[in-house]
Amino acid sequence: KQEVTQIPAALSVPEGENLVLNCSFTDSAIYNLQWFRQDPGKGLTSLLLIQSSQREQTSGRLNASLDKSSGRSTLYIAASQPGDSATYLCAVKGDRGSTLGRLYFGRGTQLTVWP
């Protein structure tokens, strides 16, 4: 069964720092990996999608990498801002059998960026 783990569970940093959030998964049979952001009481906002054949994706100050064979992904946030404060979730999409098409989520990293 696919299990997704995110480390750290919480992170509190001053504004301007560069951050790395980690995500690991147990089954490499995935279509893709997606990073989301969730603000309190709200839905999920998609940040980056990395296909299983890709190694990296970038969007603005965000950069995500994927090492499918070792079951790891990292989300790098450059020059953090207070507006980045949220919970960051990673999810992998299964590619076969009962996992097909479904997203498996980690528990998230709760990020606080203070001024």
Added chain:
Amino acid sequence: KAGVTQTPRYLIKTRGQQVTLSCSPISGHRSVSWYQQTPGQGLQFLFEYFSETQRNKGNFPGRFSGRQFSNSRSEMNVSTLELGDSALYLCASSVTGGEHTEAFFGQGTRLTVV
């Protein structure tokens, strides 16, 4: 382009009642998935529909059911509500739900069972 719309945003129900939640996907998207989010269990997959057919189902009791209409809109129903069903229910839409498609989520429906 309108995003994924979920209605209602908030619901309060009594134990034993039933509830129906609605999700309108992004125009052109044919895959709709439902997830339950609780503090204890995190985000868990309920089911996925594509072209009015359920393609996959998570490990939830039969009290949880869903359907998809020809316009891709989807509903999920929970019968005989229990206190433990209190959660944020999230709907995601994607073009096909397959390999290259990105999932987009709605704002969710917050269900409270009292």
